[in-house]
Amino acid sequence: MGIGLGVEVENTSMDSFLASEGYPRKSRRYCKVVRCWCGSDALVELPAHGDYQLCRTCGCLLLRCVLAPTYLEELYGEAYFDAHQVAIGLPPLWRRYETDAHDRIPIWMAAILRRFSGGRLIEVGSSHGRFLKELAGAGFQVTGLELDHAMASRAREKTGLDIRCSSLEQIAAASYDVLVANDVLEHLYDPGKMLSDSMRVLKEGGRAFFQTVVFDGWRACPPVVLRPLYHVVLFSRESLERLIPPSGRLMSIEETVFGCSYIVVLKNPATGKIDLRGRV
Ligand SMILES: [Zn+2]
Structure with missing residues (x-):
């Protein structure tokens, strides 16, 4: 179903916000x-938190104003890393190829290696490709999906791995043992479809790992999480x-050491087979 959007309008204050984040100024x-x-x-x-609204039914926070879908591609290209993420204090994209290997990637690797020692793995939103590089080194046969053409191309050159400028919808059913999508769900206008598509591409018994920022109360939520336009949903x-x-089974929801985020593990349930590979 996805979030419901009102009519498209101009918003000069949001244009100014994006310009202040480092994106080219335009309407x-x-x-x-x-x-x-x-x-x-x-x-x-x-x-008190004017950019967000609360859903009384499911308890998530939702942005009140989002970019019209036709403009999303430019929001999540290399500019997302080199403009916005630098504005919030993180290193630029290709510096993060090095720094991510020492901070977040070991945490993500541990979550997967606790349950799998190899197999076919796909990462959605693979950005610079360093996580895939580490997973390939650990024995997985990896594929990366990255919607930004330039980033996919540079990551492919840098890692020598199968990193495609493609969407999950284009992946054949039942073709992977593991799916990973970190820091993706909260940016999507239809996060439920992302989970359904993820279950579809997993083999029976396969697992999907999603790290996402969450809302667990205002005191636990740093201001950077609540900036306009990026985190469409805070679960x-x-x-x-x-x-x-319905096609997925929840195996665990674990808090990460980063704070304000969880790793959710789902399984494509095996039907009538003994699952020898996956361990929870
Ligand atoms: Zn809701």
Whole structure:
């Protein structure tokens, strides 16, 4: 179903915000969010946190104003890393190829290696490709999906791996043992579809790992998480559980050491077979 969007309008203050983040200054169009991804339109304004609204049905926070879908591609290209993420204090994209290997990637590797020692693995939103490089070194046969053409091309050159400028919808069913999508769900206008598509590409018994930022109360939520335009949905634990499609089984929701984020593990349930590979 996805979030419900109102009509496209101009918004000069959001244009100014994007320019302040380092994106080229130009006029874009924006939409008000009028319905939660869960189908509810019981959305409550939050005067103290004006960029977000609360869904009274599932408990997630939703942006009130998002970029019109036709403008999303430019939001998540290399500019996302080299403009926005530098603005919030992180290194630029290709410096992160080095730094990510020493901070977040060991945490993500541990979550996967606890349950798998190899197999076919696909990462959605693989950006610079360093996580895939480490996974390939650990014995996985890897594929990366990256929607930005330039980033996919540079990551492919740098890693020598199968990194495609492609979407999950284009991947054949039942073709992977493991799927990973870190820091992706919260940016999507239809996160439920992402989970359904993920279950579809997994083999029976396969696992999907999603790291996502969450809303567990205002004190636990640093201001950087609540900036306009990027985190479309901030899930609560309850809303994450609601998001799981009938084709998936929730195995665990674990807090990460980064704070304000969880790793959700789903399984494509085996039907009538003994699952020898996966361990929870
Ligand atoms: Zn909702």
